Amino acid sequence: MKTIIVTGGAGFIGSALVRHLVRNTANRVVNIDRLTYAGNLESLRSIAGSSRHHFEQQDIRDRAAMATIFEKYRPDAIMHLAAESHVDRSIDNSAEFMTTNIMGTHTLLEVARQYWQKLSGERRSAFRFHHISTDEVYGDLGDTPGGFQETTPYAPSSPYAASKAGSDHLVRAWHRTYGLPVVLTNCSNNYGPCHFPEKLIPLTILNALEGKLLPVYGQGNQIRDWLFVEDHARALMQVVEKGRVGETYNIGGNNEKRNIEVVHGICDILEDIAPIRPAGVERFRELITHVNDRPGHDTRYAIDARKIRRELGWTPQETFESGLLKTVQWYIANGQWCQSAQSGKYNRERLGLIEEH
């Protein structure tokens, strides 16, 4: 049994990874999450009774708290996902993105380095710092054929992407300068259960079910590569266990879709399986409304995932069609999760600010 620290394990991808680790491995998981608006312990309800999951509500920017957790649990690896992750929020107010994504990563690198330097033998050589990042660091692919490769130069467009790019550079520098055994992954857009309803797919599903408008930036022609979140969790495990030290692996679903196609796909699934039709709505597609495009909006991202396939044998299991159907079904079946996420109630409850009668 190994001990793995997961940061951001109450978030969308982090919770999928924690669930995967607890259900499919014998490892012990230490989940560090500050529980911002995006962290939701409801996403971990299915593994709530596990003695191999330890939750620590802490801020990754708190160096003393991080050092205490490293000493207490003596991890074999850290998988670092905690971040501010929403591009629109980064455009409105970028400060938290800089302190969490850049300074928080710096804090973890320093704490991990000091811990790792005191290890010896097999434990020292087997330790891993796995940094989880995004394809947005590569910027806009536009009409360039093919996808982003691990060698593609960085050209981030948004404050969010720039902060993630900064954190990626720090992680590589800690490997080169101090020898810290790192691996990095840069992944395309994820979708699936427990995705906070401010992002395109969950927002569209929930708005449609409530008969609200479905906002689409511009004409919806922006192209993204989509990966089912559980495929991402499997890829992360392959990389932390078998990835070569110092290497970066791009992860993608080979599912390039225009945003408007994604929204149409959701509407079409809902035509078949929505449990109720909102009053006055004849076809879900009629709810689509085009809104002003996001400033600096990249037109196309696509991932070339041949390296992780070639070296580690990972391929996605879901097609976009099967994954999208599962996702819509999950949101229909989990109204309670959606309500708690939208109201932020789960955090207020946890902090003792709400009394349930």
Ligand code: NAD
């Ligand atoms: P998310 O916003 O759903 O979750 C982030 C989690 O981090 C939340 O639980 C939040 O409470 C926690 N957190 C934020 N600031 C913290 C702090 N200072 N200390 C401790 N915890 C803190 O994000 P996500 O979509 O799950 O993304 C996870 C990681 O994967 C991020 O690093 C993101 O850049 C990367 N990523 C995301 C996508 C995607 O499509 N969502 C794609 C590629 C890479």
